[in-house]
Amino acid sequence: MSDVKDRIAASSKPEEPSTPPAMGLVGWLRWTWRQLTSMKTALVLLFLLALGAVPGSLVPQTPIDPIKVSDFLTAHKTLGPIYDKLGLFDVYKSAWFSAIYLLLFISLIGCVVPRLSVYAKGLRARPPKPPRNLNRLPGYERFEVDGGDDVLAAATRELRKRRFRVQTYDGAVGAERGYLREAGNLLFHFSLILALVGVAWGSLFGYRGTVLVVVGNGFSNTVAQYDDFTPGRAFSGDDDLPPFSLTVKNFEVKFQEDGPQKGAAREFKAQLAYQETPDAPEKSYDLLVNHPLKLDGSSVYLLGHGYAPRVTVKDGQGNVAFSGPAPFLPQDSNFSSFGVVKAPDARPMTLGFEGFFLPTAVIGPDGPVSVFPDDLNPQLVMTGYYGRPQPETGKPESVYQLDKSKLTQFQQNGDKWRFQLAPGQTVALPDKAGSITFNGYSRWVKLQVSHTPGTDLALAGILLAILGLMGSLFIHPRRTWVRVRDEDGRTVVEVAGLDRGPERGLGDEIQAITKSLKPAGPSKQEQP
Amino acid sequence: MSPETYAQVSNLLIPTATVIYVLALISHAMEWALGRASVAKAEVKEEVLVGSAGEQPAAEADEPVAPAASERMDAASRIGLLLTWLGFVLHLGGVVTRGLAAGRVPWGNMYEFSITASLAVAIVYLIFVSKYKLQWLGLGVTFVIAAVLGLASLALYTPAGPLVPALHSYWLVIHVSSAAISGGAFTVGGLVSVLYLVKARAERKVLAGGTMSASLRRLPSAEAMDGTAYKVLAFAFPLWTFGVLVAGPIWAEHAWGRYWGWDPKEVWSLVTWVVYAAYLHARATAGWRGRRAATIAIVGWFVFIFNFVGVNLLVSGLHSYAGV
Ligand code: HEM
Numbered sequence: 001m002s003d004v005k006d007r008i009a010a011s012s013k014p015e016e017p018s019t020p021p022a023m024g025l026v027g028w029l030r031w032t033w034r035q036l037t038s039m040k041t042a043l044v045l046l047f048l049l050a051l052g053a054v055p056g057s058l059v060p061q062t063p064i065d066p067i068k069v070s071d072f073l074t075a076h077k078t079l080g081p082i083y084d085k086l087g088l089f090d091v092y093k094s095a096w097f098s099a100i101y102l103l104l105f106i107s108l109i110g111c112v113v114p115r116l117s118v119y120a121k122g123l124r125a126r127p128p129k130p131p132r133n134l135n136r137l138p139g140y141e142r143f144e145v146d147g148g149d150d151v152l153a154a155a156t157r158e159l160r161k162r163r164f165r166v167q168t169y170d171g172a173v174g175a176e177r178g179y180l181r182e183a184g185n186l187l188f189h190f191s192l193i194l195a196l197v198g199v200a201w202g203s204l205f206g207y208r209g210t211v212l213v214v215v216g217n218g219f220s221n222t223v224a225q226y227d228d229f230t231p232g233r234a235f236s237g238d239d240d241l242p243p244f245s246l247t248v249k250n251f252e253v254k255f256q257e258d259g260p261q262k263g264a265a266r267e268f269k270a271q272l273a274y275q276e277t278p279d280a281p282e283k284s285y286d287l288l289v290n291h292p293l294k295l296d297g298s299s300v301y302l303l304g305h306g307y308a309p310r311v312t313v314k315d316g317q318g319n320v321a322f323s324g325p326a327p328f329l330p331q332d333s334n335f336s337s338f339g340v341v342k343a344p345d346a347r348p349m350t351l352g353f354e355g356f357f358l359p360t361a362v363i364g365p366d367g368p369v370s371v372f373p374d375d376l377n378p379q380l381v382m383t384g385y386y387g388r389p390q391p392e393t394g395k396p397e398s399v400y401q402l403d404k405s406k407l408t409q410f411q412q413n414g415d416k417w418r419f420q421l422a423p424g425q426t427v428a429l430p431d432k433a434g435s436i437t438f439n440g441y442s443r444w445v446k447l448q449v450s451h452t453p454g455t456d457l458a459l460a461g462i463l464l465a466i467l468g469l470m471g472s473l474f475i476h477p478r479r480t481w482v483r484v485r486d487e488d489g490r491t492v493v494e495v496a497g498l499d500r501g502p503e504r505g506l507g508d509e510i511q512a513i514t515k516s517l518k519p520a521g522p523s524k525q526e527q528p
Numbered sequence: 529m530s531p532e533t534y535a536q537v538s539n540l541l542i543p544t545a546t547v548i549y550v551l552a553l554i555s556h557a558m559e560w561a562l563g564r565a566s567v568a569k570a571e572v573k574e575e576v577l578v579g580s581a582g583e584q585p586a587a588e589a590d591e592p593v594a595p596a597a598s599e600r601m602d603a604a605s606r607i608g609l610l611l612t613w614l615g616f617v618l619h620l621g622g623v624v625t626r627g628l629a630a631g632r633v634p635w636g637n638m639y640e641f642s643i644t645a646s647l648a649v650a651i652v653y654l655i656f657v658s659k660y661k662l663q664w665l666g667l668g669v670t671f672v673i674a675a676v677l678g679l680a681s682l683a684l685y686t687p688a689g690p691l692v693p694a695l696h697s698y699w700l701v702i703h704v705s706s707a708a709i710s711g712g713a714f715t716v717g718g719l720v721s722v723l724y725l726v727k728a729r730a731e732r733k734v735l736a737g738g739t740m741s742a743s744l745r746r747l748p749s750a751e752a753m754d755g756t757a758y759k760v761l762a763f764a765f766p767l768w769t770f771g772v773l774v775a776g777p778i779w780a781e782h783a784w785g786r787y788w789g790w791d792p793k794e795v796w797s798l799v800t801w802v803v804y805a806a807y808l809h810a811r812a813t814a815g816w817r818g819r820r821a822a823t824i825a826i827v828g829w830f831v832f833i834f835n836f837v838g839v840n841l842l843v844s845g846l847h848s849y850a851g852v
Binding site: 039040042043046047049050053054056057058061063064091092199208256264289290291292299301303448450452455458459462463465466469470473474 | 689697762765766769770773774777778781782783784785786787788789790791792795796798799802803805806808809810812813816831839
């Protein structure tokens with residue numbers, strides 16, 4: 001029987017003609033297929049994959065940071081559009097990147113599927129006959145004995161003990177071991193396919209959304225309640241969302257108060273009350289950064305936190321035009337937080353405010369700033385706008401930005417009007433337009449809810465791949481032959497071996513086998 | 529001992545270890561310098577031929593060099609290895625006390641990762657040095673470790689302190705330690721590949737009638753070095769696969785709610801992985817063995833280094849550590 005390895009090698013021989021034969025469509029297709037599934041193509045595709053992944057780490061990516069992408073487009077008037085055309089702002093979904101890995105995986109399948117049957121046949125193959133010139137092999141020993149009828153039997157025993165598969169021939173034994181290396185290699189490549197299927201499954205049927213919830217408020221899992229929602233391509237809507245709801249009861253955060261890492265966060269904890277379905281009993285859960293809440297396949301993560309000042313705005317007629325918490329977004333590591341308060345229902349003029357919440361405010365040279373992320377000296381520093389009432393447009397508006405196109409900033413003594421409030425304080429607006437009260441503040445948490453099916457498959461695939469890889473890299477396939485021959489009335493014993501993997505180091509084993517076969521007493525021996 | 533005392537001990541041990549590694553480096557450099565002098569042309573040629581046909585590393589057969597020089601080179605090599613062991617013990621002490629000072633694993637920021645990763649290089653080297661007779665790698669290894677430690681102390685130093693919440697996870701232990709150890713092995717494999725290229729070139733020159741200096745002759749045959757590089761990298765690759773494609777994603781899933789997000793660090797870890805997969809393929813492809821495979825191994829090493837240094841310093845992403 002011929003040998004697995006050589007046939008495998010034949011299927012990926014580099015010496016294949018590299019020009020297409022003149023054989024019509026079928027011949028041409030076959031040639032293309034053989035090129036695609038050759039080892040060299042695999043190498044080239046692997047390099048292309050590595051190279052293609054790089055720009056995504058250097059050029060801003062839309063799915064990761066869309067703001068940076070638009071900054072880049074404004075800053076680079078000529079380069080920007082070219083990058084955009086090339087898909088460099090979303091490399092990992094671009095056509096050319098997909099093409100590389102799809103080709104790689106077609107090549108992979110085309111490469112390993114045929115090997116499977118070759119391997120299955122090879123598994124049943126017996127170790128081959130010794131080649132004629134054993135002394136040409138890299139591991140070779142020879143010695144002479146008198147008699148020597150039982151040398152081959154001893155060799156068979158010794159080789160079996162060393163877990164070789166042994167075949168007896170006339171005047172020789174052939175032995176082989178390490179069949180599992182190829183099995184490991186096949187397992188590795190197949191498991192990679194498995195892992196990729198798992199990943200693809202997740203990106204098709206999964207979803208991910210984020211929502212900002214002020215402490216005390218709740219959230220129920222419908223698309224409309226998310227601030228930001230990214231469905232997979234095959235995701236079909238609310239029916240695919242598990243119907244849980246939750247309330248953020250409390251949020252605790254601790255910061256380092258001294259030392260060089262002053263201000264670094266030490267611990268966050270959000271206490272949740274949740275119901276898995278509308279009629280399920282309420283349960284509670286402590287949500288930590290590395291400790292998500294798992295609900296019916298979806299997971300809830302704690303991504304971030306911030307402050308939401310609670311304010312009350314009264315209009316010029318003395319009516320409450322806005323009251324409640326307004327989430328402000330942290331701008332730096334000391335949680336100087338920017339936000340807006342809108343009172344479109346205020347009369348006779350609509351009102352709007354924008355500015356900063358400073359958890360630990362001090363007056364710096366450029367005005368008030370926050371110097372610590374915790375709430376040691378909270379202050380609200382804002383300015384106000386007024387405008388004519390506008391008809392409802394129904395268009396969604398950002399809650400973090402004030403559309404100032406139809407608003408005018410309040411002035412006082414010929415300067416822009418600003419105010420600074422501590423909790424509990426109230427300030428009257430200029431021109432008897434009303435008042436604003438800083439009642440206090442709550443904290444908010446940013447939650448992410450996501451569901452990624454196929455993760456277990458991807459994980460199993462990778463773990464199996466590692467198992468196969470270890471077999472493929474650490475199993476040392478090799479062949480050994482022992483041959484006896486009569487020469488001038490004495491028996492010449494030859495022991496030789498051949499490494500069949502990339503490792504070397506058969507010599508020691510050949511020597512050990514030889515030693516076990518040599519008669520214990522003094523006998524003439526020679527070595528090459 | 530209090531955390532402050534541990535921190536002081538660590539801050540004392542790390543620079544001391546650096547100095548000892550530098551002494552080891554000097555010793556190995558002397559070993560090489562001594563060998564540059566004597567050249568015996570005819571014998572070298574023969575030895576290369578024997579070395580490439582048989583299994584024995586060429587260095588072991590080299591009687592013909594002037595015996596006095598050879599002895600002095602051996603002595604320098606032994607002293608270098610001894611000093612490396614001494615440096616390693618101090619280095620280990622420095623890393624352990626750093627961990628005790630911070631009350632956690634000592635790889636929460638770049639300074640700590642540098643001292644730990646260079647310790648991993650030392651561990652991998654010292655494990656393989658007796659198994660594969662790797663003394664000839666001493667120059668490269670001590671250079672890399674001393675350089676990393678020196679840079680860490682001078683440019684990256686951060687006082688010991690607790691971690692930001694995102695790093696509170698036992699996956700930090702699993703993920704980073706497997707990355708550090710495979711990184712140590714990538715470094716050793718890269719250094720072996722560099723020397724392989726040097727030696728293979730020298731052997732080709734000898735075959736064309738040229739000469740080879742004694743320090744190069746002390747190296748094993750190019751073929752044996754190729755085998756050593758393969759073994760070290762074959763050890764590193766599954767570990768790296770586990771570290772960045774299993775442990776990393778599991779942790780990212782816990783911490784950020786997605787197991788893969790094309791963060792720059794993730795991208796470069798994948799690129800490193802793909803390059804080493806290409807290395808293993810190259811070795812299995814006729815015509816790519818030897819020189820081209822070694823080149824890929826060196827490229828892989830640079831990619832790994834860039835992932836660690838370049839990505840942290842140049843590119844912003846989720847993986848940027850607290851305090852650099
Ligand atoms: C994602 C893509 C791939 C990765 C990460 C990968 C990885 C690997 C690794 C790490 C090895 C080393 C294991 C060993 O030495 O036995 C290997 C071996 C091998 N790969 Fe791949 N591979 C990929 C795609 C392919 C493709 C497309 C082909 C077919 C053209 C292929 C054919 C082979 C063969 C034939 C071997 C065995 C070499 C030997 O006998 O030593 N691989 N691969």
